[in-house]
Amino acid sequence: MSAEQTPATPGAPATGGRTVLDARDIARALTRISHEILERNKGPEGLLLLGIHTRGVPLAKRIAERISTVEDHTVAVGSLDVTMYRDDLRSHPTRSPHHTQTPASGIDGKVVVLVDDVLFSGRTIRAALDAVNDLGRPAAVRLAVLVDRGHRELPIRADHVGKNLPSARAERVSVLLDEIDGVDEVRISDAPKSAVKEGVA
Template sequence: MLDPRDISRALTRISHEILERNKGATDLVLLGIPTGGVPLARRVAERISAVEGVEVPVGSLDVTMYRDDLRMRPARALLPTDIPPDGIDDKVVVLVDDVLYSGRTIRAALDAMNDVGRPRTVRLAVLVDRGHRDLPIRADFVGKNLPTSLAETVVVRLQEIDGADGVTIAADTISGGTTAGTDTVTDHPGEGR
């Protein structure tokens, strides 16, 4: 569905849209949601920095303990939460994730963020929006709207994690890549969503 060039173009477009909406990089902080959102946040920050000539703070926000399905999922190790040194208070925070599906991961991210600080504004950037929301959550910046059936899984592969970039749709749960769109955890460091 998306090859490396498609992903690069989508991230460049998202970066420019963030800059336009924010009127520059002032007070901007990007927080990636592990696993796939972290390298995507770094890539977006690099693109914004190239345009604006300033470094954009990037961090990661683990949402594991804030999920509403914690007891229904297999246990997994907590991933690091890394908030930039200047924090997120009164900043424009852009949450970055690989795939938006039910909205539950983003709801958990909002709860986790409230324990860290109080941003002025929170926005959401995703590489893929596959639909099928359980919660009223919408992305502000979308690389690709990819309609899927409930039986399908979106698989995002990223160079930093998998050694190559790509997005595919699979009818079955497959191993390898960060799978998004199911409620199962794969043998990959990424989690199903």
């Protein structure tokens, strides 16, 4: 789960609220994102999809599978942990780090597409850009997100968006994925006042 989701407890998605995207909606959004990535890149060559832990990783794998089906070309997929690059680490010291995994060939000269579940304040993506900078020098870095809920605090914009979901800051947007949660859904619910006050993500 991205920190952009303002979870009720660390690592646990919200279970209440209303469903705004179901499994079919998510599938269609990922298919559209896959085609947009191919069109922007003029093919699959040189692409590297880096999923941001946690739910950005399975999303990146799904997009890579769709691209491979369309182009009959295997697209490299990796994972990116941004824990130590976050600017709110002091206020959330219990974050559990994950492993960053990239192809043995590295990221130099590649078109890196960062993949995340929810784009909110932009602070997770800022941390991801810092992490990528430490890994190498890609030819370009782009951003694909399943949901853009607005409320940006930094000048960051997604190149590929599955769903623009206007929301109040006092709401929580939760992405649930089958690989982790056993179901594909995007839900929106009221966030705890403490989470809103802290300005998570």
